[in-house]
């Protein structure tokens with residue numbers, strides 16, 4: 001644990017109380033969900049910790065064909081829920097079970113993952129690919145697509161607002177997530193999440209997102225356009241693989257080089273497309 | 283601040299510092315099976331069960347367990363009266379220096395409370411976040427599979 005300056009601990013009773021406590025500390029407090037990130041952080045400015053895990057935000061509900069997931073729902077609770085396994089062709093079951101290891105999934109919450117939004121993480125890539133929306137309560141109640149939020153200074157927002165719920169829209173079709181890491185426990189060197197909806201022999205809609213580039217997961221609209229209206233199959237996946245290799249924006253970090261990421265991004269997208277198409281058929 | 287929680291079946295009421303890591307509190311209460319390896323959630327040596335689920339006690343502060351049940355390895359079995367899972371670790375040679383062992387046994391215990399018939403891959407997934415520098419993991423996987431076999435045979439309590 002690196003967060004060593006804690007002087008006071010509060011269990012918020014509801015989002016309003018969490019917000020008024022945040023305001024009272026004037027920047028010297030933080031919301032605590034799973035704590036997996038917060039308590040690892042070396043921030044020296046946090047005196048007050050406000051636990052929001054007991055304010056009724058742990059649930060997974062079916063909502064208009066999609067899912068509504070409370071912000072403090074742990075990854076394990078999502079995996080164990082009745083509604084999640086069937087959603088988007090089983091995407092959540094396969095993607096979340098590749099996140100960290102069981103003890104961390106027992107602690108980490110979806111809201112915490114959304115707010116931390118590590119560039120190497122799988123969850124932001126999945127949320128962006130799915131077109132997830134987040135609802136929050138701050139000075140006012142707000143909502144926005146996660147993809148749009150990530151284009152803004154969202155961390156500042158969540159120092160003054162409580163993320164309440166993540167809404168995953170309905171998709172007629174299937175998604176698949178691919179992660180490549182050095183061991184099954186390690187964080188991603190690169191990840192990709194793709195979804196496809198078929199209309200007979202044609203692809204009706206497509207979603208392609210790549211993350212850990214090393215930047216955070218983003219959609220590749222030009223790859224999606226290249227898929228729509230086309231006949232699914234190995235030839236098309238290979239074509240999109242080459243397209244991704246030629247256009248994806250990647251970089252170097254201490255974990256992997258840009259040249260490797262460029263080649264591998266194409267491979268991961270091809271695999272995710274093939275798997276999504278296969279899941280969509282069953 | 284005041285804290286009440288159940289530790290290995292016994293209710294505790296005590297005063298804690300709001301920022302005290304759960305790991306330190308547990309060791310202060312004599313639970314020396316809870317080890318600090320990395321202190322940042324990466325190694326699994328500090329694993330305990332919270333309401334039956336494995337968690338990292340180095341990434342929790344003591345007040346988070348208010349009203350909850352904590353189990354450490356000390357609550358599973360003792361030297362004189364080991365749990366079958368502990369016996370399986372010994373029988374299979376899955377313990378060398380022993381530093382990772384409490385955490386390994388507790389994640390395995392969580393797995394085996396949910397299934398009595400895990401595949402070797404289920405076991406590898408369950409222990410994936412617990413690092414061992416000695417055994418090479420093979421004997422740990424063997425031990426968990428052996429314990430599962432004993433559970434199916436009704437030899438667990």
Ligand SMILES: Cc1cc2nc3c(=O)[nH]c(=O)nc-3n(C[C@H](O)[C@H](O)[C@H](O)COP(=O)(O)OP(=O)(O)OC[C@H]3O[C@@H](n4cnc5c(N)ncnc54)[C@H](O)[C@@H]3O)c2cc1C
Nearest residue numbers: 033034035036037038100108109111112113121122123163
């Ligand atoms: C060892 C390790 C391995 C990991 N591996 C992976 C991986 O493979 N793939 C992956 O995708 N991720 C991975 N992660 C990241 C993990 O998913 C996140 O760290 C976790 O989900 C954070 O959630 P939390 O509930 O613990 O957040 P916390 O630590 O409680 O909070 C994180 C931040 O978000 C804020 N916050 C939390 N909840 C809210 C809310 N409802 N509203 C507003 N602000 C809020 C907190 O104030 C804090 O600033 C890993 C993390 C670790 C430590």
Ligand code: FES
Nearest residue numbers: 319320321326340
């Ligand atoms: S000491 Fe907690 S995970 Fe390493």
Ligand code: FES
Nearest residue numbers: 379382414415416
């Ligand atoms: S037995 Fe030594 S670390 Fe596992």
